[in-house]
Amino acid sequence: MPLDDASSDETIFEVGQFYELLTAQLESAFGRRHPRWVRGEIAKVYEKVHLYVDLVDAGSASSDTKRPVLNAHCWGSQWNPLKKKLAVDGVTLKPGTIVNFYGYVDVYAPQGRIGFTVTSIDVEGLLGDVARRRQELIARLQAEGLLEANKRCALSPVPLRVGLVASPGTEGFSDFTGQLLNSGYGFEITLVKTSVQGEAAPAQIVSAIEALDERYLDIICLVRGGGSKGDLACFDDERVARAIATASTPVFTGIGHTGDESIADMVAHTRSITPTKLGEEIASIVAQWDQRNIRVPAQKVLNATQAILDEASEYVGERRRTMIFAVRDRLRSEARHLGAVRRRLVLQGSHLLDSASQMLLSNRQLLSAYDPKKRLAQGWSIVTGAHGNVVRALSDVRIGESVRVMVSDGSFESTVNGKGGPPT
């Protein structure tokens, strides 16, 4: 029945009839065959198989009791694929989200409600909105100096006391803790369990960071394995970003994702691309300190000790050899000197003896000329007196004295009978 017709008469409808008329009229203008785009801000959202949303004018005050509300719903058969598409891009429908719904009006007579059945959602618009809000958050954090705040926290050279914000049992948790536990260093891990995705995650993460920040640990690690943008949306949460930025303990992130870095990564002291890499990096910091302050000095002490001992051994050995050669040389030198002296003396003695022999020979030759035997052989004789004295002159004998006359082959007695003149 057309509306105009209904209003033109005084027909009285039963309730059911009225709803039939109303439904028919609405469907003719806003029904399944005449879907419309409706833009609004989500005031309430509820999901249980199907999606239920209270949509209001963007920016309208919740205190305004007269603001129009559109009760929209999206049946599960259509909501589930839409939900998956949104989740991949990290979009969740929550109060405050501005959204464009495409759908049609329906009337639910048992509750007297006019609703809006959503058949599509402007995902691109939502993504643009999410990206815009993300950039706005980054800009705010930058303006407040919070992007660099945690990076200014002094990092312990040996970060062994590790606060961990993670969900035990997840792959990311195992990957991270495995790196620390297998490093060989005595890491002390203080774990605060949290959800790492979903609506409750940001508040839990903030609470965990604040609790660990009061423990005076070396670092706080925020760890989460890979996931879709939707899974990782909590790491773009402003509350999480502010908790990290204002912590007095260096916060390290190991959030596994392949897309843009999260805002948590941006404000963190240090970020790694996966929990495994984060574990490796922390173990590496400790290993580098260990190497620099223990291993290398130990090796230097070892090398220096060996060098000193080698030098000392070489020195003593060299001195020993030097002494042996020096003494041997000295003794040889003395021996050579004595030998030379001896040879000189022998040579000089030989010369002396030769001279003496020569002198003796010439003397002997000289003397031989005076040999009495030679004189006796020549006919000379030697006369000796009674007392054995050689008679050299007439005065040596007396007349009548007996004398002995020695000739070449013997002697004979003779008596002096007279004395004559000198020989002629």
Place this chain on the structure above:
Amino acid sequence: MTIGDWNEAANELNAIVASFDEGEVSVDDLFVKLERATEIIESLEARLDATKAKVEELTPRIARVAEEQ
């Protein structure tokens, strides 16, 4: 005559060797100097051996620290 610490002993030994190098040692002094040099060398070797023994004992411990990863 006592022997000083390592450096003192080494200096004395060097002086004896230098006197040999310079030909200053008379035959009368030679034995005295050789005897003294021998005493010093034996003393240095004994100290060196004792130090080496201690180092041998400690080296594996330091090496373990240096090589562990």
